[in-house]
Amino acid sequence: MAMRGTNQEKARPLNRRIVLECIRSNHAITRGAIADQVGLTVQTVSTIVRELEELGYVLSVREAPKGRGLPPTTLRLNPDGGYAIGVSVTPLGVAAALMNLAGDMLGSTTRPSNHPAPNEAFALIEDLVAEMRALRPDGRILGVGFAMPGPFDVQAMSFVGPTTLDGWSGVPVHARLEEVTRLPGFIAVDTVAAAVGVRLYGEGGSFPQFYYLHFGAGLGGVMMQDGIPIRGAWGNAGEIGHISAVPGGSPCPCGNEGCLERYVSLESFNNRPHGQSLAEWVDEVTPIFHRAIQTIENLFDPQTIVLGGMAPAELIEALVATTERLPTSISSRYDRTTQRVIASAGHQSMLRGAAALAVSGVLSPRQELATSPTRKKRDPFSTGIAA
Numbered sequence: 001m002a003m004r005g006t007n008q009e010k011a012r013p014l015n016r017r018i019v020l021e022c023i024r025s026n027h028a029i030t031r032g033a034i035a036d037q038v039g040l041t042v043q044t045v046s047t048i049v050r051e052l053e054e055l056g057y058v059l060s061v062r063e064a065p066k067g068r069g070l071p072p073t074t075l076r077l078n079p080d081g082g083y084a085i086g087v088s089v090t091p092l093g094v095a096a097a098l099m100n101l102a103g104d105m106l107g108s109t110t111r112p113s114n115h116p117a118p119n120e121a122f123a124l125i126e127d128l129v130a131e132m133r134a135l136r137p138d139g140r141i142l143g144v145g146f147a148m149p150g151p152f153d154v155q156a157m158s159f160v161g162p163t164t165l166d167g168w169s170g171v172p173v174h175a176r177l178e179e180v181t182r183l184p185g186f187i188a189v190d191t192v193a194a195a196v197g198v199r200l201y202g203e204g205g206s207f208p209q210f211y212y213l214h215f216g217a218g219l220g221g222v223m224m225q226d227g228i229p230i231r232g233a234w235g236n237a238g239e240i241g242h243i244s245a246v247p248g249g250s251p252c253p254c255g256n257e258g259c260l261e262r263y264v265s266l267e268s269f270n271n272r273p274h275g276q277s278l279a280e281w282v283d284e285v286t287p288i289f290h291r292a293i294q295t296i297e298n299l300f301d302p303q304t305i306v307l308g309g310m311a312p313a314e315l316i317e318a319l320v321a322t323t324e325r326l327p328t329s330i331s332s333r334y335d336r337t338t339q340r341v342i343a344s345a346g347h348q349s350m351l352r353g354a355a356a357l358a359v360s361g362v363l364s365p366r367q368e369l370a371t372s373p374t375r376k377k378r379d380p381f382s383t384g385i386a387a
Helices: 009-028 031-038 044-053 119-135 173-183 190-201 265-271 278-300 313-324 349-363
Strands: 058-062 073-077 083-090 093-100 105-112 141-148 186-188 209-215 219-225 304-309 341-343
Touching: 009 031, 009 073, 009 349, 031 044, 031 073, 044 058, 083 119, 083 173, 083 349, 093 119, 093 349, 105 119, 105 265, 105 349, 119 313, 141 190, 141 209, 173 186, 186 190, 186 219, 186 349, 190 219, 190 304, 190 349, 209 278, 209 313, 278 304, 278 313, 304 313, 304 349, 313 341
Parallel strands: 083 141, 141 186, 209 304, 304 341
Antiparallel strands: 058 073, 083 093, 093 105, 209 219
């Protein structure tokens, strides 16, 4: 694990987060092993674990003896110690899912809607969250994580155009979310939520350093560095869809020309010429897509790029298949053991990641970012919009 704790008392919320993540990632682990992995004393770990046990979030399990002496007690997350709801709003509609502490998806549902307006979206969210709560009527619902397209607070880009939530500028999203759900709310850019889901429950779990490329209505991405998304000064890092891919190309609602997502996105795919097949569209955009991969690799040096999102699985797989031959970049290494680009298997990563933000936000707030004036109000574990 890359995360390390500190034995200073003021860092207790951070330590609790790190201990929980250590238990989750190891599935079953002793107190001593946790202390060794995260750099805390056994006493500090024991204090945190005792608190988590009393609250019902962690279980202590003693295995059956296999020889002399008692085997050590191992710690595991209690799957039913709490639940979280993940919600996403995209230009295609609203979706929600219920997840337990172990990351098991217990149910999900979707309401298609073409560019839902705020009032319509929050009415749907209220209904969907009630539907998810009914799956565990007596369960402890910790909070709701909300994923939405970014960027936030950017002139000529935020909530403008067909690949984002046009018309949502100025909407008090966090207040409306908590009003209709009556739960603590945690908000993130959809790309970050999906990347967190891929890291915790998908292909990204095998890679400490990977880039997640989100193929949605638009195109976004985020570098995951030791399990943490790199979000930039204002939380908007990852808007790769707005890099200039074709000089003098198609006009973009952001005011520029030739932006990448004008060519590689669901919006572009769905507006392809009548009769053009999936394979023909992929052939057409492959050179542009490959240049984007080359740019990502040269900028971030990831172990691999995970391509996922809302696109049909056959489209994701067709794009990944083209990357067997890519332009040279710093990822063209002699000692590579993985593909430069791999596909994410599931469509639920964004909802899983959104729910995970709520779990972490309630159980272990991120104190380590509190000193940054530009990030404090934009952290997914605070009370405002986060990227």
